[in-house]
Amino acid sequence: QVQLVQSGAEVKKPGASVKVSCKASGYTFTGYYMHWVRQAPGQGLEWMGWINPNSGGTNYAQKFQGRVTMTRDTSISTAYMELSRLRSDDTAVYYCARATPYSSWVDYWGQGTLVTVSS
Amino acid sequence: EIVLTQSPGTLSLSPGERATLSCRASQSVSSSYLAWYQQKPGQAPRLLIYGASSRATGIPDRFSGSGSGTDFTLTISRLEPEDFAVYYCQQYGSSPLMTFGQGTKVEIK
Numbered sequence: 001q002v003q004l005v006q007s008g009a010e011v012k013k014p015g016a017s018v019k020v021s022c023k024a025s026g027y028t029f030t031g032y033y034m035h036w037v038r039q040a041p042g043q044g045l046e047w048m049g050w051i052n053p054n055s056g057g058t059n060y061a062q063k064f065q066g067r068v069t070m071t072r073d074t075s076i077s078t079a080y081m082e083l084s085r086l087r088s089d090d091t092a093v094y095y096c097a098r099a100t101p102y103s104s105w106v107d108y109w110g111q112g113t114l115v116t117v118s119s
Numbered sequence: 120e121i122v123l124t125q126s127p128g129t130l131s132l133s134p135g136e137r138a139t140l141s142c143r144a145s146q147s148v149s150s151s152y153l154a155w156y157q158q159k160p161g162q163a164p165r166l167l168i169y170g171a172s173s174r175a176t177g178i179p180d181r182f183s184g185s186g187s188g189t190d191f192t193l194t195i196s197r198l199e200p201e202d203f204a205v206y207y208c209q210q211y212g213s214s215p216l217m218t219f220g221q222g223t224k225v226e227i228k
Contacts, residue, residue: 035217045156045164045207047217061215095163104211105154107175109163 002026004096004110011116017084020113022096029077030054033099035106036070036081038092046092050099051079086117121146121213123220125206131228138195140223142208147188152211155184155193158222159204167206168193195225203227 007021022034036048049060051070058070069082079096094113097106122145132138142153150171156164166175168184171191181196195202208220 037217044221045209045219047215047219050216059216063215097163103169104152104217105166105169105209107166107169109165112163 002098002108004098004108006094006096006110006113009114009116011118012086014087014117014119016086016117017082018086018115019080019082020094020096020115022079022081022110024077024079024098027098029072030074031101033101034070034072034079035097035099036068037095037097037106039095039112040089040092043092048081048094052101053079083115086115088117091115091117120215121148121210121218123208123210123218125208125220125223127223128221129224129226131226132198133228134198134200136198138193138198138202138225140193140195140206140225142186142191142193142220144189144191144210146213148191148210149212150187153184153186153191154209154211156207156209157202157204158207164207198225200227 003025005023010018012018030053033050035050038046048064051058053072067084072079096110098108099106124143126141153171155168158164172184183194185192205222205224207222211217
């Protein structure tokens with residue numbers, strides 16, 4: 001069965017960077033895009049971007065351009081999302097979510113990783 | 120940016136009742152690019168509907184989606200206890216590529 005297992009919770013200081021991992025299993029990792037979506041406490045969902053694990057190509061939301069980097073390691077079927085220059089309003093649960101290439105929806109989600117930014 | 124506005128913010132209903140959730144877009148959205156998700160507390164969202172009206176794998180037929188252009192609807196024909204949750208609509212294709220509505224909470228009356 002499809003599973004996306006994310007790394008554990010992180011606490012970071014303002015200005016630092018965080019790197020969240022998402023290990024995929026149960027399907028061909030390079031056959032699906034990986035999106036990243038975040039959710040601030042008590043708030044809605046915010047799309048950050050996607051990576052094509054096959055080519056490494058990425059598409060980032062303009063809001064995060066210059067601060068976010070999405071990468072992958074196909075040898076271990078893992079996608080990564082790194083967010084730099086963290087601010088307190090980056091405190092959120094970060095989700096990875098799988099999508100068929102060129103589809104407009106995500107069908108499987110990771111369990112989420114809480115990133116807390118606090119001095 | 121296409122803004123999705125969901126209404127009502129909260130829907131208070133009893134098990135067995137019908138729930139009708141609205142999602143209105145600030146610009147026309149292709150039906151192919153409209154999806155609905157369910158989220159329960161402490162859990163990741165779950166895909167319910169894609170392409171405005173197609174049920175995702177394993178989703179009961181009491182969930183249905185409809186609409187076109189700027190107005191979309193998620194209907195739950197008879198609420199089961201496990202259906203009380205927050206529901207989000209989502210569009211794809213306009214910058215930013217993916218945006219979500221603010222959510223509708225379906226709570227037990």
